[in-house]
Amino acid sequence: MGKVFTSQLGEVKTHYFTFGSQEDGLPLDCGRSLGPITVAYQTYGALNSDRSNAILICHALSGDSHVAGINAEDGRLGWWEIMVGPGKAFDTNKYFIICSNVLGGCKGTTGPSSFCPATGKPYALDFPIITIDDMVRVQKRLIEHLGIDRLLSVVGGSMGGMQALAWCQLYPDQVVSAIPIATTARLSAQSLAWDEIGRRAIMADQNWNNGNYYDIGQAKPEKGLAVARMIGHITYLSDEALSSKFGRRLRGRNNYSFSFDIDFEVESYLDHQGVIFNRRFDPNSYLYITRAIDYFDLSQGTGNLTTAFLKIKASLLFISFTSDWLYPPYQSREMVSAAQANNLYVEYLEATSPFGHDAFLLESEQQAPVIEKFLKIL
Amino acid sequence: MGKVFTSQLGEVKTHYFTFGSQEDGLPLDCGRSLGPITVAYQTYGALNSDRSNAILICHALSGDSHVAGINAEDGRLGWWEIMVGPGKAFDTNKYFIICSNVLGGCKGTTGPSSFCPATGKPYALDFPIITIDDMVRVQKRLIEHLGIDRLLSVVGGSMGGMQALAWCQLYPDQVVSAIPIATTARLSAQSLAWDEIGRRAIMADQNWNNGNYYDIGQAKPEKGLAVARMIGHITYLSDEALSSKFGRRLRGRNNYSFSFDIDFEVESYLDHQGVIFNRRFDPNSYLYITRAIDYFDLSQGTGNLTTAFLKIKASLLFISFTSDWLYPPYQSREMVSAAQANNLYVEYLEATSPFGHDAFLLESEQQAPVIEKFLKIL
Numbered sequence: 001m002g003k004v005f006t007s008q009l010g011e012v013k014t015h016y017f018t019f020g021s022q023e024d025g026l027p028l029d030c031g032r033s034l035g036p037i038t039v040a041y042q043t044y045g046a047l048n049s050d051r052s053n054a055i056l057i058c059h060a061l062s063g064d065s066h067v068a069g070i071n072a073e074d075g076r077l078g079w080w081e082i083m084v085g086p087g088k089a090f091d092t093n094k095y096f097i098i099c100s101n102v103l104g105g106c107k108g109t110t111g112p113s114s115f116c117p118a119t120g121k122p123y124a125l126d127f128p129i130i131t132i133d134d135m136v137r138v139q140k141r142l143i144e145h146l147g148i149d150r151l152l153s154v155v156g157g158s159m160g161g162m163q164a165l166a167w168c169q170l171y172p173d174q175v176v177s178a179i180p181i182a183t184t185a186r187l188s189a190q191s192l193a194w195d196e197i198g199r200r201a202i203m204a205d206q207n208w209n210n211g212n213y214y215d216i217g218q219a220k221p222e223k224g225l226a227v228a229r230m231i232g233h234i235t236y237l238s239d240e241a242l243s244s245k246f247g248r249r250l251r252g253r254n255n256y257s258f259s260f261d262i263d264f265e266v267e268s269y270l271d272h273q274g275v276i277f278n279r280r281f282d283p284n285s286y287l288y289i290t291r292a293i294d295y296f297d298l299s300q301g302t303g304n305l306t307t308a309f310l311k312i313k314a315s316l317l318f319i320s321f322t323s324d325w326l327y328p329p330y331q332s333r334e335m336v337s338a339a340q341a342n343n344l345y346v347e348y349l350e351a352t353s354p355f356g357h358d359a360f361l362l363e364s365e366q367q368a369p370v371i372e373k374f375l376k377i378l
Numbered sequence: 379m380g381k382v383f384t385s386q387l388g389e390v391k392t393h394y395f396t397f398g399s400q401e402d403g404l405p406l407d408c409g410r411s412l413g414p415i416t417v418a419y420q421t422y423g424a425l426n427s428d429r430s431n432a433i434l435i436c437h438a439l440s441g442d443s444h445v446a447g448i449n450a451e452d453g454r455l456g457w458w459e460i461m462v463g464p465g466k467a468f469d470t471n472k473y474f475i476i477c478s479n480v481l482g483g484c485k486g487t488t489g490p491s492s493f494c495p496a497t498g499k500p501y502a503l504d505f506p507i508i509t510i511d512d513m514v515r516v517q518k519r520l521i522e523h524l525g526i527d528r529l530l531s532v533v534g535g536s537m538g539g540m541q542a543l544a545w546c547q548l549y550p551d552q553v554v555s556a557i558p559i560a561t562t563a564r565l566s567a568q569s570l571a572w573d574e575i576g577r578r579a580i581m582a583d584q585n586w587n588n589g590n591y592y593d594i595g596q597a598k599p600e601k602g603l604a605v606a607r608m609i610g611h612i613t614y615l616s617d618e619a620l621s622s623k624f625g626r627r628l629r630g631r632n633n634y635s636f637s638f639d640i641d642f643e644v645e646s647y648l649d650h651q652g653v654i655f656n657r658r659f660d661p662n663s664y665l666y667i668t669r670a671i672d673y674f675d676l677s678q679g680t681g682n683l684t685t686a687f688l689k690i691k692a693s694l695l696f697i698s699f700t701s702d703w704l705y706p707p708y709q710s711r712e713m714v715s716a717a718q719a720n721n722l723y724v725e726y727l728e729a730t731s732p733f734g735h736d737a738f739l740l741e742s743e744q745q746a747p748v749i750e751k752f753l754k755i756l
Contacts, residue, residue, distance in 0.1 A: 030636035129636040189620035189644040190612060196645045197608045199638060200652075204601035206584040223582035230575045231609065234568060239703075242567035248675065256673055258408035258507040260577060260665060264672070266567040267574045274578075287638060294642070295634055297626065325617075325703075 007077055008086050009069030014040050014108060017145050022117050026137060029295075032128040036117070039142050040065050040108025041100035044084060045092035047148070054148045055090060055375075056139060057099040058156030058163035061232070061289055062281060064107035067099040068092075082364040089368035095152065095375070102163075103138045104130045104289050106282035113214065113282045125211035130288060132159070132296040136166045140174070150174050152378060154314075155371075157181040157360035158327070159289070162296045165335075168312045169298065177315040177378050179371060182324055182360040184331040185298035185305055185338075191326060194235055195290040198228030202283045211284050225283045226274025233273050238323035238356035242266060298335075305338035315345040317374040319367055321359035322352050347374055385455055386464050387447030392418050392486055395523050400495050404515060407673075410506040414495070417520050418486020419443045419478035422462060423470035425526070432526045433468060433753075434517060435477040436534030436541035439610070439667055440659060442485035445477040446470075460742040467746035473530065473753070480541075481516045482508045482667050484660035491592060491660045503589035508666060510537070510674040514544045518552070528552050530756060532692075533749075535559040535738035536705070537667070540674045543713075546692045547676065555693040555756050557749060560702055560738040562709040563676035563683055563716075569704060572613055573668040576606030580661045589662050603661045604652025611651050616701035616734035620644060676713075683716035693723040695752040697745055699737035700730050725752055 018038040020026050025035025042065045047054060057067050057080065068084035070077060084090045090097055101109035104127070112127035119126070143151065154164040154175055161183025168178050187195070202208055205224030213220045234242075246266040250256075253263065262268050298308040316339050320332035329350050339346045351366040353359040360367070396416040398404050403413025420443045425432060435445050435458065446462035448455060462468045468475055479487035482505070490505035497504070521529065532542040532553055539561025546556050565573070580586055583602030591598050612620075624644040628634075631641065640646050676686040694717050698710035707728050717724045729744040731737040738745070 129634075129638075186626060188617055189624040189626065189642075190615075190617045192626065192642050193608070193612050193620065193644050193648055196642075196648060197605060197612070200601070200608065201579055201582070201605050203638075204579070204583060204605060223578070227575060227579050227582060227605065230571070230578065234571050234575070237568075239566055239568045239706075242571065246567040248564060248567065248570065248679075248681075256507075260507075260581075260669065264567075264570050264574075266570050270571055270574060291638065301626075303626075328617075 007069045007081060009044060009084075009092065011072045012042050012044065012066065012069035012078070013072045014042055014065055016040055016108065017142055019141050019145070026134070026141070028128055028134045029131040030129045034110070034128055037103065037110045037138055038108070038114070039100050039138060041098060041142060042066055042069075044068060044097040045095055047096040047146070051148050052150065052152060053094065054096045054098060054143070054146070054151050055153045055155060056143065056151050056167070057084070057090065057097060058139070058154065058160035059099065059102065060156070060158035060160050061293065062277070063160070064105070065099045065101045067097070079361065083368065083371075089364065089371040090155070091372075098143070098146065100139055100142055102135045102289065104135070104285060104292060106285040109138070111282065112211070112284035112288055122214040124214065124284060127284070127288060129291055131292050132162045132166045133170060135292065136163055136170055139163070139167075140171060150176060153177045153179060153375060155179040155181070156183070158183055158357065159293050162293065165298050166296070168314045168316075169308070172311050172313045175314045177317070177374070179317045179319065179374070180335070181319040181367070182321055182327055182357055184327040185308065185335050186296060187294060188331075192294055194231055195294050198231050199287050199290060201227035201231070202287060208283065213283070220278070221283045222278045225278055225281065225286060228286055229274050229277040230270045233270060235326045236356055236358045238325065238354060240323060240354045241356055244354070305334055306341045309339050309342040309344060312339070312342065312344060315378060317347045317349070317371065319349045319351060319360070319370070321355070321357070321363070322350065323354050324357045324359065326357040385447045385459060387422060387462075387470065389450045390420050390422065390444065390447035390456070391450045392420055392443055394418055394486065395520055397519050397523070404512070404519070406506055406512045407509040408507045412488070412506055415481065415488045415516055416486070416492070417478050417516060419476060419520060420445065421524075422446060422475040423473055425474040425524070429526050430528070430530060431472065432474045432476060432521070432524070432529050433531045433533060434521065434529050434545070435462070435468070435475060436517070436532065436538035437477065437480065438534070438536035438538050439671065440655070441538070442483070443477045443479045445475070457739065461746065461749075467742065467749040468533070469750070476521070476524065478517055478520055480513045480667065482513070482663060482670060484663040487516070489660065490589070490662035490666055500592040502592065502662060505662070505666060507669055509670050510540045510544045511548060513670065514541055514548055517541070517545075518549060528554060531555045531557060531753060533557040533559070534561070536561055536735065537671050540671065543676050544674070546690045546694075547686070550689050550691045553692045555695070555752070557695045557697065557752070558713070559697040559745070560699055560705055560735055562705040563686065563713050564674060565672060566709075570672055572609055573672050576609050577665050577668060579605035579609070580665060586661065591661070598656070599661045600656045603656055603659065603664060606664055607652050607655040608648045611648060613704045614734055614736040616703065616732060618701060618732045619734055622732070683712055684719045687717045687720040687722060690717070690720065690722060693756060695725045695727070695749065697727045697729060697738070697748070699733070699735070699741070700728065701732050702735040702737065704735040
């Protein structure tokens with residue numbers, strides 16, 4: 001009957017905040033404006049009287065607002081349960097934690113699968129191209145709505161770390177600190193390439209139908225999204241982690257099948273990842289969010305990271321993982337140097353882990369104490 | 379008017395050798411037999427009187443028999459022109475060089491796009507699943523046909539190196555030496571994963587049509603093959619090489635397009651690689667050859683590399699490249715240790731290169747002198 005999940009946080013509900021209108025929308029980097037925008041968010045813990053204990057946690061590509069606790073809707077545990085809760089790194093007895101689904105997403109916040117008021121149909125490819133900065137602008141509106149002027153910290157891994165960095169740059173006076181984890185100031189050519197290949201796989205699926213697959217009973221580009229997700233999964237794991245987890249073990253057989261069926265455990269694992277991702281993610285959101293990741297560049301195209309930190313005032317804690325080859329430690333070290341060159345308060349943890357990029361979701365022994373200590377000195 | 383290519387070897391013609399019949403075919407590892415089999419091959423230099431100077435060069439996944447010189451059919455230079463020719467590492471003044479297209483290929487040797495005598499149609503998925511050992515068994519028949527009992531060396535990079543290793547194991551008395559380059563005794567879980575994802579991309583293309591796309595005028599699974607090739611290309615290059623070649627440079631524009639069009643140089647490069655690969659490669663061959671690569675395991679499933687070298691007699695020169703993350707140097711070092719444990723003559727060059735797996739095709743300054751010296755002492 002499914003796994004039994006428990007969380008000290010108990011059941012958590014998703015809230016919704018809507019702002020803007022078709023006529024008075026949020027101006028975006030692409031030049032268009034978008035409205036109304038609905039934001040799905042969850043909160044944990046309580047805001048203190050001087051509203052100074054709010055921490056915004058930003059999620060990665062496939063995440064959502066359900067960062068911890070038991071989701072009231074589906075009973076699932078949050079994606080960062082190991083880090084958020086009473087007595088944990090993000091201690092809900094001390095801090096007021098907020099997590100919202102990103103703009104362009106498919107977990108309650110307005111995205112390409114949302115209804116477009118102008119047409120009465122899902123936006124699909126009529127949705128504007130968005131950026132990480134646009135996601136942050138939406139979060140800023142949510143924070144204002146919650147009556148918070150200044151965040152004690154903005155935290156996130158992977159794309160969540162990009163949002164944390166963008167917050168520091170866009171709203172230097174509203175951010176006391178930031179904790180960018182397993183992230184980068186800008187994608188390398190290799191990471192740009194993976195994103196493009198994933199999008200190609202989705203768009204190559206005939207069921208993608210130029211983004212129009214939302215009608216009832218219509219087939220979705222499941223094969224394409226599965227391929228994109230499989231590519232992603234390999235980039236999230238290390239060669240070492242895959243070797244120790246699967247090696248060349250065969251799946252339920254002693255010999256090769258001499259066919260194109262699933263022979264190896266690793267093939268079976270990937271197949272499963274593709275299937276379950278299709279149940280929970282919108283292919284068009286995958287296109288839009290990866291494009292936002294591609295476009296993120298803290299140096300604004302100058303290539304100069306030192307000037308990128310010029311306006312930033314936040315205290316910074318960077319965390320990277322040794323086996324992360326998607327956003328390798330050298331990319332965090334570059335940011336540490338650039339921040340130090342601007343005389344910012346900077347801490348850096350390069351955690352030893354075999355788990356690759358995904359380590360930020362799995363690892364708490366090394367991350368948690370460093371984060372706790374960092375938050376205390378603020 | 380196209381590039382001007384020159385080669386000291388001048389024009390080289392492809393030859394064809396056919397053996398076996400429908401009734402009397404080659405027994406394959408999968409249990410089926412296949413015949414007739416046609417092998418496309420090229421030769422360079424002259425066989426000496428005691429037939430002791432023959433070197434077989436084995437090609438990689440997407441290669442063909444045209445290793446050097448100007449192809450009589452299309453004017454193209456060979457894929458290893460830097461290494462094969464008068465005075466080069468594989469000196470055609472000294473050695474008789476042979477290169478043949480692999481079984482399962484699409485460059486003249488029998489493969490899934492060849493006509494099946496039983497049906498009068500292309501084999502498509504009726505083609506049997508083949509192995510690296512099967513490829514080598516076909517090469518053995520070609521070598522016999524050329525009147526050669528013993529090869530001075532069997533050489534190859536990537537999948538070519540697997541064939542070189544398989545030769546040593548299958549025909550220990552027919553191989554004086556082998557030079558496995560940028561290769562592995564067996565794929566890691568990560569490499570298995572890339573192959574599977576590539577096949578998925580091809581099979582997800584509606585035009586794949588379960589392998590039946592050979593009719594005149596019929597659309598081919600070009601989008602799927604392009605995605606597979608793009609994935610391959612990233613694994614052949616290093617993060618460093620991609621960064622220095624493309625970085626985040628935009629393609630013919632100063633700002634983001636805010637669309638899903640090609641914005642970055644690296645996207646344009648990948649797109650081009652996908653397009654040109656479709657002109658020259660058969661999607662079903664891609665499926666069959668990657669499966670053969672997956673199935674290759676010098677340890678025969680035991681995981682024990684030391685016993686894998688037990689029957690081998692050949693002198694060995696292993697070459698790997700520091701930035702090759704598809705078949706990283708540690709995989710060559712494992713083979714070196716295993717061969718040494720069997721008291722074989724072993725040399726090993728770990729060449730420093732930023733070019734990743736593809737370095738074996740691009741680099742001659744470090745490879746050539748070591749190979750020349752190795753061949754001289756045989």
